[in-house]
Amino acid sequence: MRKDLKMKMNLQGYKLTQQRKMVLDAFKNRTDHYTAWEIYEILRKKRTNISLATVYRSLDILTEMGFLNRVDIPESPSRYEFVGEDGSAKGHHHHLICLGCGKVIDFESDLMPVIQKLQSELEKKYNFVITNHHIRFEGYCEDCAKKLKLKS
C-alpha cells in the first residue's frame, strides 16, 4: 500500500517525500474538509516540521494525483477532502456549503445518470472537454443563520 503509493507517484515523476506522506496522512481517519492552513496546523501540532508553502505544493500534487479533491468556496480559502489512495475510495457526492463559516457538508444524490447525459450533450454542443461537475447548494448553517438573524 505504501509501496503502491510510491510507485504511483514515481510514475508521474514525483518523489514520495516525508512531507507529502504527512499531508496525505493528515486526511486519513478524518472526514472533514480542510484548508491548507488547517493542515499546516494539524501537522505542526504533531511537532512535525513543514512549511506552509510545502503544504500548498503537496495539496496541489496530491490533488493532481487524484488522492485529494479540492472544494472551492466563495470568498473563503479552498478546502480539500480525502478521496482515497486508489483514486476512488470515497463515493461520488455533492456539497452543501455554509457561506458564513465555510463549513462543507457532503450529501449523496441519485442524479448521476441525468448528469452524465447532460455532460455528453454539452461536450458535443460546445466542443468542451469536461473534466468534472458539481451540484452545489449554498446558504447558512444553523449557527451562522442565527448570527445573521436569518429565519430558517
Place this chain on the structure above:
Amino acid sequence: MRKDLKMKMNLQGYKLTQQRKMVLDAFKNRTDHYTAWEIYEILRKKRTNISLATVYRSLDILTEMGFLNRVDIPESPSRYEFVGEDGSAKGHHHHLICLGCGKVIDFESDLMPVIQKLQSELEKKYNFVITNHHIRFEGYCEDCAKKLKLKS
C-alpha cells in the same frame, strides 16, 4: 424604469449614483460574464471616470440588489452577469466553465423540479437556510484544450 431603479435602491438605503448607473449599464446589451477589471476597462474606454474600487463596490451592491449575479471561478477572478432590473429578466440557467481561460457558457436544463425537492430535503436534514445552488460543469474549451494537447 430609471425612476423605478432609483426607488428600489433608495428603499434599501442606497443612492443611485452616476457610477452605479454606469456599472449596471455596462451590462446592458451584453450577454457575457465580466470581471471587475473588465468592467473597469469598458468604462474607461468610454472616457468615463471611475475607480476600480468603486467598480468592486458597485458590483457588490448591484449583486445584493439582485440586478447582477456573481459567478465564482476556480483560480480566477469572479465574473458577473446581468440578471435584470426587475430581478429576474434572465431565466434560470447553469454554467459551463473553462478552467483555462475562465470563459463561461450558460446552458438550460430541466432539472429544476428535482433540485427544488433536493433543496428542501437538505434544508430540513441539516438545518440550513439555502440561498442558492448551482449545477456546474468544468473543463476546457476547444482552444484551451488544444493548447494543453488534451484529446477531445
Place this chain on the structure above:
DNA sequence: CTTAATGCAAAGGCTTTGCAGCTAC
C-alpha cells in the same frame, strides 16, 4: 444640509515563486 459614496493609495488574505541548501532514488 447630512449621510452616504467616491478616489486614491495602502493594506489584507490567500497563494505562488525564487533561490540556496537538502533528499529521494
Place this chain on the structure above:
DNA sequence: GTAGCTGCAAAGCCTTTGCATTAAG
C-alpha cells in the same frame, strides 16, 4: 550523483479598506 523537493521570505493577484473630498436626496 542529480533531478527534484523543501524552507524561507518575498512577491503576486484579486479584493477590501481608511480617509479626506464630493455628491445624492
